[in-house]
Amino acid sequence: MATQKISTHNIMWLALGITLASLPHWPRLAIWISLLQVALLCTCIIMPLRLPTFWSAQKTTINWLRLIIMLGSIFAIYGHYGTLAGRDVGIALLVLLTAFKIAETQSKRDYYISTYLGYFLIITNFFYSQTIPTVVYMMFVVVTMTVGLISFNDTEQQLTLSARLKLSATLLLQSLPLLLVMFILFPRVNGPLWGLPKDAHVGMTGVNDQMSPGTISKLAQSKEIAFRVSFVDKIPDPAALYWRGPVLWHTDGRKWTTGKSRPDPGLAMFDYKSEMYRYDLIMEPTNKRWLFGLELVSVIPDDTYLTYDYQLKLKKPLQARKLYSLTSTSAYKLGSGTQAALERGLALPGQKHPKARALAATLRDEFTEPALIMNAALDWLKREDFVYTLEPPLMTEDVVDEFLFDTRQGFCEHYAAAFTILMRAAGIPARVVTGYQGGEINPMGNFLTVRQYHAHAWTEVWLDNRGWLRVDPTAMAAPGRVSEGIENTLPEAIMDIPLGLERNAAALRLWQQLSNLNDMANYQWTQWVLGYGPNTQRMLLHRLGFGAVDWQGLTFALMLLLGVMAAAIAAYGFTKRPKANDAARAYYNIFCKLMAKIGLPVKSYEGPLDFARRTAAIRQDIGSDIKNITDLYIAIRYRSNNKKLPQLKAKIKSFAPTKTR
Amino acid sequence: MDTDADVNAATNIMQLAHVVDAVNKIVLGKDHVVKLALACLIAKGHLLIEDTPGVGKTTLAHTLAKVLGLHFQRIQFTNDLLPADILGVSVYNRTTGKFDFHQGPIFSNVLLTDEINRATPRTQSALLEAMAEHQVTTDNETRALPEPFFVIATQNPTHQIGTYPLPESQLDRFLMRIELGYPDSTAERALLNGKDRKELLESVSAVLTGDKLMQLQAQLNHVHLADALLDYLQDLLEFSRSSGNYVHGLSPRAGMAMLNAAKAWALIHKHEYVLPEDIQAVLPSVVDHRLQFIHEISDTPTQQASKHLIQHVPIP
Numbered sequence: 022m023a024t025q026k027i028s029t030h031n032i033m034w035l036a037l038g039i040t041l042a043s044l045p046h047w048p049r050l051a052i053w054i055s056l057l058q059v060a061l062l063c064t065c066i067i068m069p070l071r072l073p074t075f076w077s078a079q080k081t082t083i084n085w086l087r088l089i090i091m092l093g094s095i096f097a098i099y100g101h102y103g104t105l106a107g108r109d110v111g112i113a114l115l116v117l118l119t120a121f122k123i124a125e126t127q128s129k130r131d132y133y134i135s136t137y138l139g140y141f142l143i144i145t146n147f148f149y150s151q152t153i154p155t156v157v158y159m160m161f162v163v164v165t166m167t168v169g170l171i172s173f174n175d176t177e178q179q180l181t182l183s184a185r186l187k188l189s190a191t192l193l194l195q196s197l198p199l200l201l202v203m204f205i206l207f208p209r210v211n212g213p214l215w216g217l218p219k220d221a222h223v224g225m226t227g228v229n230d231q232m233s234p235g236t237i238s239k240l241a242q243s244k245e246i247a248f249r250v251s252f253v254d255k256i257p258d259p260a261a262l263y264w265r266g267p268v269l270w271h272t273d274g275r276k277w278t279t280g281k282s283r284p285d286p287g288l289a290m291f292d293y294k295s296e297m298y299r300y301d302l303i304m305e306p307t308n309k310r311w312l313f314g315l316e317l318v319s320v321i322p323d324d325t326y327l328t329y330d331y332q333l334k335l336k337k338p339l340q341a342r343k344l345y346s347l348t349s350t351s352a353y354k355l356g357s358g359t360q361a362a363l364e365r366g367l368a369l370p371g372q373k374h375p376k377a378r379a380l381a382a383t384l385r386d387e388f389t390e391p392a393l394i395m396n397a398a399l400d401w402l403k404r405e406d407f408v409y410t411l412e413p414p415l416m417t418e419d420v421v422d423e424f425l426f427d428t429r430q431g432f433c434e435h436y437a438a439a440f441t442i443l444m445r446a447a448g449i450p451a452r453v454v455t456g457y458q459g460g461e462i463n464p465m466g467n468f469l470t471v472r473q474y475h476a477h478a479w480t481e482v483w484l485d486n487r488g489w490l491r492v493d494p495t496a497m498a499a500p501g502r503v504s505e506g507i508e509n510t511l512p513e514a515i516m517d518i519p520l521g522l523e524r525n526a527a528a529l530r531l532w533q534q535l536s537n538l539n540d541m542a543n544y545q546w547t548q549w550v551l552g553y554g555p556n557t558q559r560m561l562l563h564r565l566g567f568g569a570v571d572w573q574g575l576t577f578a579l580m581l582l583l584g585v586m587a588a589a590i591a592a593y594g595f596t597k598r599p600k601a602n603d604a605a606r607a608y609y610n611i612f613c614k615l616m617a618k619i620g621l622p623v624k625s626y627e628g629p630l631d632f633a634r635r636t637a638a639i640r641q642d643i644g645s646d647i648k649n650i651t652d653l654y655i656a657i658r659y660r661s662n663n664k665k666l667p668q669l670k671a672k673i674k675s676f677a678p679t680k681t682r
Numbered sequence: 683m684d685t686d687a688d689v690n691a692a693t694n695i696m697q698l699a700h701v702v703d704a705v706n707k708i709v710l711g712k713d714h715v716v717k718l719a720l721a722c723l724i725a726k727g728h729l730l731i732e733d734t735p736g737v738g739k740t741t742l743a744h745t746l747a748k749v750l751g752l753h754f755q756r757i758q759f760t761n762d763l764l765p766a767d768i769l770g771v772s773v774y775n776r777t778t779g780k781f782d783f784h785q786g787p788i789f790s791n792v793l794l795t796d797e798i799n800r801a802t803p804r805t806q807s808a809l810l811e812a813m814a815e816h817q818v819t820t821d822n823e824t825r826a827l828p829e830p831f832f833v834i835a836t837q838n839p840t841h842q843i844g845t846y847p848l849p850e851s852q853l854d855r856f857l858m859r860i861e862l863g864y865p866d867s868t869a870e871r872a873l874l875n876g877k878d879r880k881e882l883l884e885s886v887s888a889v890l891t892g893d894k895l896m897q898l899q900a901q902l903n904h905v906h907l908a909d910a911l912l913d914y915l916q917d918l919l920e921f922s923r924s925s926g927n928y929v930h931g932l933s934p935r936a937g938m939a940m941l942n943a944a945k946a947w948a949l950i951h952k953h954e955y956v957l958p959e960d961i962q963a964v965l966p967s968v969v970d971h972r973l974q975f976i977h978e979i980s981d982t983p984t985q986q987a988s989k990h991l992i993q994h995v996p997i998p
Contacts (some may be wrong), residue, residue, distance in 0.1 A: 659956065
């Protein structure tokens with residue numbers, strides 16, 4: 022056994038499994054790595070087939086050559102990535118070295134090692150994607166790899182391909198209960214168990230701590246999900262869906278930033294008689310610390326805090342998808358109005374925006390009262406021909422003045438920035454708030470999906486008796502943006518309708534339903550599988566009737582359950598194994614029961630043929646049925662002709678004797 | 683090649699039917715017993731026919747040997763018969779100055795030993811080696827017997843006078859013990875009406891040959907025996923040993939005997955797989971001479987042992 026020869030057929034299965042497992046990695050890897058991998062796999066299949074004598078005669082040379090190429094490619098990987106640590110490099114190394122391992126596979130041990138490397142390669146795909154399609158595909162790859170293992174151990178080549186596939190799939194299915202137990206009971210910790218390499222969070226998009234013309238309109242072109250929300254009761258009105266993010270105080274005339282924060286009590290008064298919303302928010306990882314709560318959050322989770330300007334922040338950057346339970350109250354008065362805060366809310370960048378300042382001056386002179394000035398400015402925005410567009414013309418000099426008086430085309434960041442400048446110039450403290458507005462309601466799951474294209478910016482204005490008041494200047498130019506959502510205001514920008522579907526109403530509706538369904542599946546997947554953290558685990562165990570279970574208890578329960586499962590499997594193995602043809606016997610027993618019901622019980626020691634002869638003589642009306650069933654039973658049980666099992670099953674099912682006389 | 687062998691096997695099985703027919707013409711109304719006897723020979727076993735005198739034991743043995751086309755010898759066992767009378771003797775040859783071995787009647791395909799239990803145990807034992815090993819050892823020399831080799835023995839019921847009951851070791855070497863019993867009335871009428879059996883026997887011609895018979899014996903290996911039936915066989919053996927109803931349980935040899943006899947029975951009935959019914963059909967003749975009830979419950983004759991066994995072991 023130890024010297025079992027590895028046939029090319031076995032290597033082919035191995036190579037197939039490895040190729041399928043590394044296929045999703047290819048776009049992420051340097052092209053030469055994928056090419057070298059394919060070349061290595063092809064060589065170790067083709068060479069022994071085409072040039073068997075050369076292959077075996079030149080073994081030493083080939084081994085040396087392989088060693089040199091391997092060392093060379095490790096250097097090349099180092100050269101390409103500049104390091105040998107980290108996720109991407111690690112996978113590049115794994116992909117290549119697995120191919121080298123297959124190329125040198127000669128013994129049974131080599132084969133097993135290569136296979137296990139392949140299984141590991143499958144896992145590495147989840148570093149990049151944890152979606153349902155990835156899982157399904159990886160399951161398929163696991164089945165393929167296992168077929169390779171089965172073929173390798175099927176030394177007599179007795180199994181057909183479909184039999185091997187079936188066995189492999191059965192093994193996978195049989196592992197599911199184990200998977201479920203491990204998944205549910207394995208102690209969860211907050212955040213990833215070990216830190217993912219730094220490069221795992223590069224290139225994430227999302228609302229940021231700075232805003233300049235173009236940042237949000239760029240976000241609006243992304244369909245990526247920012248977070249999902251499911252409300253305990255009902256979903257609020259779309260116009261109320263302001264998801265508060267970074268608050269921007271400081272501007273240099275073009276770019277807005279949070280500026281240096283100053284100690285200032287963050288104070289908000291809530292009217293608890295007003296509507297309260299309780300909801301679960303599942304954040305996608307952002308690698309940043311903002312949590313986008315509905316305005317205005319009144320109850321916050323443990324590992325978060327509120328800043329003085331009411332940004333809800335996490336104590337650590339969010340590197341994994343996570344669920345937060347929040348409560349928001351719709352009626353509130355925000356801010357204490359300390360001198361320092363009000364001064365910051367009036368700062369203007371140098372001598373910039375002269376035209377805007379001039380407009381502000383006329384408004385201030387005319388109305389004097391801050392609330393009236395604000396309304397007048399909003400009226401002015403509404404009155405003039407402002408256009409809400411994703412692609413405003415390029416503004417090079419003074420962004421605010423050009424937007425307000427020349428181009429008059431802009432996205433929400435332009436409106437928010439210009440309006441805030443106008444207010445400050447008029448002597449009213451104001452600040453920019455960024456975040457998201459709206460969300461897609463999925464009718465199937467009663468939850469909201471907030472995507473990057475829901476990114477939004479608005480203004481908060483200080484009025485002495487109202488506190489910091491939310492004002493959305495974008496709504497002046499495009500009222501629909503807030504009330505109906507961006508999907509309806511700028512549909513061409515975000516709707517992803519397949520070509521030719523827009524003319525066919527029924528097909529379009531079906532498309533929308535399908536995408537809703539897909540969205541809901543993803544939501545459930547996210548909430549229950551990917552978002553299954555310590556909180557969800559505690560909640561689930563609580564619902565199952567277990568009280569507070571700590572991780573020691575969980576570990577104990579896990580060990581206990583695994584032990585019980587192992588014992589059950591062992592007990593099953595030790596008990597008298599059911600015979601191969603037992604299914605036939607089971608069906609025959611049903612037949613015997615039916616016969617007993619009509620007064621013809623079988624004797625325990627009566628052979629099937631004897632029984633058939635005896636009963637058919639008594640009941641000639643069902644004689645042919647009895648004979649058929651008996652013949653089939655004999656064929657299966659005593660001639661091992663298992664193919665007839667379905668026939669027997671069908672016969673038994675249709676056999677319904679009745680008492681006569 | 684394969685197909686040739688298959689055709690050959692099929693014709694052999696067809697000819698079995700002719701064998702049964704031919705024997706049935708001489709031994710009337712005993713189809714079941716005839717088939718059992720034939721199954722015993724195909725299963726390479728020795729056959730013991732036990733019954734009262736005059737029911738046709740010798741006729742059956744004689745007919746079987748003749749129809750199967752085998753060379754046979756017959757010995758009438760008496761209480762003064764000696765082993766050398768069966769095995770053969772070495773006689774000094776004056777001209778060569780050596781001992782020449784003169785083969786006894788045992789050197790044949792079929793040895794008919796009539797009334798085996800009338801010989802002394804010493805003589806009966808002379809058969810032991812021949813039956814088990816198909817060889818004979820005299821004067822320190824071992825001689826192989828011709829193949830195929832069978833002993834067909836007849837005996838009278840042990841309670842008759844002048845009999846020495848066969849020891850258990852000897853009984854175990856007979857694969858089957860069968861009983862003929864009286865013929866039923868139609869068979870009896872035909873018997874009385876028909877010609878003398880002796881004359882009829884003269885006219886019987888061989889249907890098979892020794893080679894054909896050996897081919898049939900080899901064919902037993904191809905009869906399919908499902909695992910479920912091995913379970914059944916083991917259950918039967920287990921019950922005989924552990925139920926406490928019998929003096930001794932069945933030996934492994936008895937198990938092999940049941941298995942082979944059941945296969946042969948299946949072959950005679952033209953199916954290439956064994957059914958539980960086949961095992962039950964051969965069970966009484968294979969088991970009854972090996973199994974004895976413990977005295978407490980043995981008011982019933984030993985004949986019932988197999989029936990008891992069958993009825994207490996469910997078919998799995």
